[in-house]
Amino acid sequence: MSSPALYLTHLIAAVAALAWGVGVHADPLPKHLRDTGLDESRNLSFSPQYPLWSDGAHKRRWIYLPPGTAIDASRPDAWEFPPGTRLWKEFSLTGPVETRFIERLPDGTWRYAAYVWNEERTDATLAPSEGIAALPTHDGYSIPSESDCRACHESAAVPVLGFSALQLSSDRDSLAPHADALTDIDLGGLVARGLIKNLPPGSTRPRIDASWQIERASLGYLHGNCGHCHNETDTRVPVDLTLAQSVIAGSAGSDRVLRSLLNVRSRFLARVSSRNPQKQMPPLGTRHIDVEALALLERWISEKSSTTEESKP
Amino acid sequence: MNRLKQTCVWPVTGMFLLGAITLATEPARAADSDAAKVARGKYLVTTSACNDCHTPWHVGPAGPEPDMSRMLSGHPESLVINQPATLPAGPWTLAAAPTNTAWSGAWGVSFTANLTPDAETGLGKWTQATFMQAIRTGRHMGRGRQILPPMPIAMYRNFTDEDFGAIFAYLRSIPPIKNRVPEPLPPGATAAAVEK
Numbered sequence: 001m002s003s004p005a006l007y008l009t010h011l012i013a014a015v016a017a018l019a020w021g022v023g024v025h026a027d028p029l030p031k032h033l034r035d036t037g038l039d040e041s042r043n044l045s046f047s048p049q050y051p052l053w054s055d056g057a058h059k060r061r062w063i064y065l066p067p068g069t070a071i072d073a074s075r076p077d078a079w080e081f082p083p084g085t086r087l088w089k090e091f092s093l094t095g096p097v098e099t100r101f102i103e104r105l106p107d108g109t110w111r112y113a114a115y116v117w118n119e120e121r122t123d124a125t126l127a128p129s130e131g132i133a134a135l136p137t138h139d140g141y142s143i144p145s146e147s148d149c150r151a152c153h154e155s156a157a158v159p160v161l162g163f164s165a166l167q168l169s170s171d172r173d174s175l176a177p178h179a180d181a182l183t184d185i186d187l188g189g190l191v192a193r194g195l196i197k198n199l200p201p202g203s204t205r206p207r208i209d210a211s212w213q214i215e216r217a218s219l220g221y222l223h224g225n226c227g228h229c230h231n232e233t234d235t236r237v238p239v240d241l242t243l244a245q246s247v248i249a250g251s252a253g254s255d256r257v258l259r260s261l262l263n264v265r266s267r268f269l270a271r272v273s274s275r276n277p278q279k280q281m282p283p284l285g286t287r288h289i290d291v292e293a294l295a296l297l298e299r300w301i302s303e304k305s306s307t308t309e310e311s312k313p
Numbered sequence: 314m315n316r317l318k319q320t321c322v323w324p325v326t327g328m329f330l331l332g333a334i335t336l337a338t339e340p341a342r343a344a345d346s347d348a349a350k351v352a353r354g355k356y357l358v359t360t361s362a363c364n365d366c367h368t369p370w371h372v373g374p375a376g377p378e379p380d381m382s383r384m385l386s387g388h389p390e391s392l393v394i395n396q397p398a399t400l401p402a403g404p405w406t407l408a409a410a411p412t413n414t415a416w417s418g419a420w421g422v423s424f425t426a427n428l429t430p431d432a433e434t435g436l437g438k439w440t441q442a443t444f445m446q447a448i449r450t451g452r453h454m455g456r457g458r459q460i461l462p463p464m465p466i467a468m469y470r471n472f473t474d475e476d477f478g479a480i481f482a483y484l485r486s487i488p489p490i491k492n493r494v495p496e497p498l499p500p501g502a503t504a505a506a507v508e509k
Contacts, residue, residue: 147449151456229456237454238438278421278497283457 029101033115033124036101037064038088044195047180048167050224053282053290058092059180063163065195073199076165076206076247078157083108087160095121097138100149102159110159112149140287148284155235156228156244165247166223171205175217177293206247209254218300219245219254221293222261225282241268258304265301272297347482354483357476358385366425366463369412386435386490387427388414397422397498407463416463422498423461431489444484445477461497 030036037043043062051059065071066084073079085104091097096117103111115124119137131145153159161167168187173179188204190196208223210216227244229237241260261268271281273294280286358364368379369389383389389412398408398417407418414425427435436444439454446455451466453459460466472480 147452151446151450151452155456234440235442237456238436238440238443239454240438276499278458278461278499280458283452 029111029113029126031126033099033101036088036103036113036115037086038062038099038101043088044185045183046163046168046185047183048162048164048224049169049172049176049179050167050220051162051176051178051180052225053178053286053293054091055286055288057097060090060092061162061183062088070195070197071190073165073196075157076200076203079160079164079196081158081160085160087163089162093138093141096124097135097141098127098143099124100144102149102153110153112146112153114143114149116143142287144285152228152282152284155233155237156231157233157235161228162224165199165203165206166208166220166245169204169206171207173208173217173220175213175296176220177217177290177296203247208245211254214296214300215254215304218297219257221296222257225290225293229282261301262305265305269294269298269301350479350482351486352483354479354481354486357472357480358483361469363428366413366416367428369414371412383490383492384487385428385484386492387494388412388424388492390493390495394422394424394495394498397500416461418462419500420461420497421500423464424494424497425464427490427492427494428484429487429490429492430485431491434491434493435489436484437489439481441478441481444481445474448472448477458497 040062043064045060045062047061064086066082069082069084071079071081071085081104083104083106087102088099090099098117099115101113101115105111113129114127114131116127116132116135117124127143129146131148132143134140134142153161158164165187168185168190170186170188172182185193186204187196187199187206191199191204208216208219210219222243223245230239230241231244232242241264242256243261245254245257268281271279273289274280275287275289277283363385364379364381367385367387368381369383369386369392370377371380372378373380388410392410392412392415394410394415400406400408407416409416416423429435430437432438443455447453447460448466449470450456451460451470
């Protein structure tokens with residue numbers, strides 16, 4: 001090959017390599033869950049105290065942080081996860097149905113996937129990015145699309161929703177609907193193991209500021225099920241309704257939630273108690289009303305409304 | 314020495330002048346850029362048939378036409394529709410209200426959205442990102458219920474980021490109109506039955 005042709009070949013190869021390396025995920029998503037790095041014996045399992053309602057599915061969760069890295073908790077409501085962070089959430093009915101996976105990439109972006117278990121429960125394979133509307137083996141159970149994953153996870157201050165200061169607080173809420181028992185570790189344990197840095201001193205036991213237990217559990221449920229879209233970040237839905245809690249001292253989270261919620265309480269309860277797809281809240285990931293939580297919210301809102309009415313001059 | 318002074322002073326003076334000119338022209342350039350973006354957005358909106366459904370139609374002197382006094386304000390809240398249409402026998406699959414803003418089909422009844430920048434009933438509180446996510450995902454506000462037919466999501470999701478930016482800039486520039494569009498009705502429903 002003549003030297004100009006060789007030079008041109010090298011130039012094309014260099015440009016192609018550069019194009020491939022910029023803005024493109026380093027590796028495609030593995031086809032099998034087992035190749036994502038999930039190792040139940042080595043990854044940390046965790047359980048948020050205010051879990052998302054998933055029609056009664058039993059859930060298990062794990063996190064992996066690259067060796068030598070830690071989560072930066074300088075912003076208490078928006079932790080900074082190191083590139084390479086991976087999280088898994090397994091959904092089970094009579095057995096595992098799907099395992100969802102999110103990963104932070106070297107460029108700081110996140111990617112999302114779902115793996116569907118076979119009937120023998122021996123293998124889980126990557127679902128199509130457009131999701132699966134109804135699994136024939138599980139009574140219409142649906143697998144979310146990638147855009148559905150982003151819809152909820154990227155409306156919040158940080159896309160990791162169940163692994164935060166409030167969700168992992170050592171001061172667990174005993175009335176929180178559907179909460180699993182504490183697993184491997186809580187916030188204090190994470191700090192002690194050096195996996196979280198820059199957490200403000202004395203803040204390993206954040207607790208929702210509420211006047212009674214029902215209120216605390218209600219606010220926690222709203223935070224875990226609605227707060228990822230209804231919050232005060234720039235990426236929130238354009239609706240005047242704040243249901244997310246803050247662990248920053250003095251943020252008066254309960255007052256703020258109450259003010260916005262009581263104005264729309266009848267419409268709010270109508271949506272929470274509906275599974276008409278055009279009306280229901282949450283709009284994604286559920287086909288069955290959360291009866292236990294609905295009763296809790298109705299009781300809290302009813303008592304709060306009467307108190308508010310009584311206090312009017 | 315004088316020559317040295319001249320050598321140093323003139324380039325410095327030139328840099329200041331250049332900086333001053335740049336600063337003076339920057340706002341004008343930005344305004345031109347914004348105007349061009351809005352103009353591009355208007356072009357896309359008017360050639361992509363947005364007014365066909367999001368502006369209520371009325372019968373004008375020359376026949377049915379979009380009522381531009383209600384431009385892009387969506388289905389008029391004054392035109393109350395409680396149930397889906399009953400279609401006649403034959404190969405018919407959908408029916409439209411005379412305003413062309415309500416559509417009845419297998420999905421129930423859909424009402425076109427208020428795209429004006431009214432803060433309470435339109436897109437006034439939306440961000441460009443929300444607008445883009447809504448079209449790309451086919452979900453209301455980018456994360457809510459499905460956006461229903463006849464909205465051609467499958468086509469419009471192919472707009473580029475720049476297109477979405479231009480369209481949103483134009484929609485922010487038009488007059489706000491207060492008009493609260495109703496929620497969609499499911500198939501076979503009446504307004505009372507929709508509550509559950």
